[in-house]
Amino acid sequence: MRKLMLPFVAVAVAMLGATAAVAQQPTKAEQAIKYRQSVYQVILWNLGPMAGAVQGKAPYDKDAFAKQAARVATMAPMLAEGYPKDSFVAGKTRAKQEIWANWAEFQQLMQNFETKSATFAGVAQGGDLAQIKPAFGELTQTCKACHDKFRSE
Amino acid sequence: MRKLMLPFVAVAVAMLGATAAVAQQPTKAEQAIKYRQSVYQVILWNLGPMAGAVQGKAPYDKDAFAKQAARVATMAPMLAEGYPKDSFVAGKTRAKQEIWANWAEFQQLMQNFETKSATFAGVAQGGDLAQIKPAFGELTQTCKACHDKFRSE
Numbered sequence: 001m002r003k004l005m006l007p008f009v010a011v012a013v014a015m016l017g018a019t020a021a022v023a024q025q026p027t028k029a030e031q032a033i034k035y036r037q038s039v040y041q042v043i044l045w046n047l048g049p050m051a052g053a054v055q056g057k058a059p060y061d062k063d064a065f066a067k068q069a070a071r072v073a074t075m076a077p078m079l080a081e082g083y084p085k086d087s088f089v090a091g092k093t094r095a096k097q098e099i100w101a102n103w104a105e106f107q108q109l110m111q112n113f114e115t116k117s118a119t120f121a122g123v124a125q126g127g128d129l130a131q132i133k134p135a136f137g138e139l140t141q142t143c144k145a146c147h148d149k150f151r152s153e
Numbered sequence: 154m155r156k157l158m159l160p161f162v163a164v165a166v167a168m169l170g171a172t173a174a175v176a177q178q179p180t181k182a183e184q185a186i187k188y189r190q191s192v193y194q195v196i197l198w199n200l201g202p203m204a205g206a207v208q209g210k211a212p213y214d215k216d217a218f219a220k221q222a223a224r225v226a227t228m229a230p231m232l233a234e235g236y237p238k239d240s241f242v243a244g245k246t247r248a249k250q251e252i253w254a255n256w257a258e259f260q261q262l263m264q265n266f267e268t269k270s271a272t273f274a275g276v277a278q279g280g281d282l283a284q285i286k287p288a289f290g291e292l293t294q295t296c297k298a299c300h301d302k303f304r305s306e
Binding site for chain 1: 184187188190191192194195198224227231
């Protein structure tokens, strides 16, 4: 049974990334870049509607908001592994090379985002917009701290 | 305090998507496509190394494998919201238009993946490769079932 399964698994997994398989294989660095950019996209997908609600541009839906906040907190710990050594590729990433020369500082900024997003998920669960608004500002400040230092324009 | 925070929040969130803000704003459909493709990328990032371990092409690391399986199970429920109505854009997505005409069937296939990925995360936690191998085949089969029906070449 197990042996029968293996070719199938190989085919199925190849099919998952069929486009990449036909085109030139991306390098490890390119894979990491694509991965971390994807994690940011998922974060942004959730952060965008929250920003709208916090700014009063969209109605505040407690449950939707809490779910989006939880999703951001879920995604945050997935980021760091997207920055293996030597995953700077000019023209393919806005991540600055300084990241790897200042790894401890970068890790700390990532950790700040991770911690704050978990705290924020709890605040969002509470459903009190008066508490959510300043907490959301603190959360986005942890994004900005890393972007200011380690992301190119 | 709250009022002072709001302009900052607006700036910070704008900075999160600065490239998109400078370039033409993507449509809602394009945003959804980018989102769901990002979720798939994160899934693939985790599924790839698991496939290597299952196929014996890479060493089996119980903890890493269990974490990857948990990540897939975490991402699976994020997919469905990436398919709002009218989020077919020719040339930008391999998702077939048939999805929206067969929504109940599509939802069922998504649900199968979600359920199976959760089951698989439990099997992976157990750390018994003899159980993991066939279970991994069952998991990738739920990917394939949806790709065969609803993804174009």
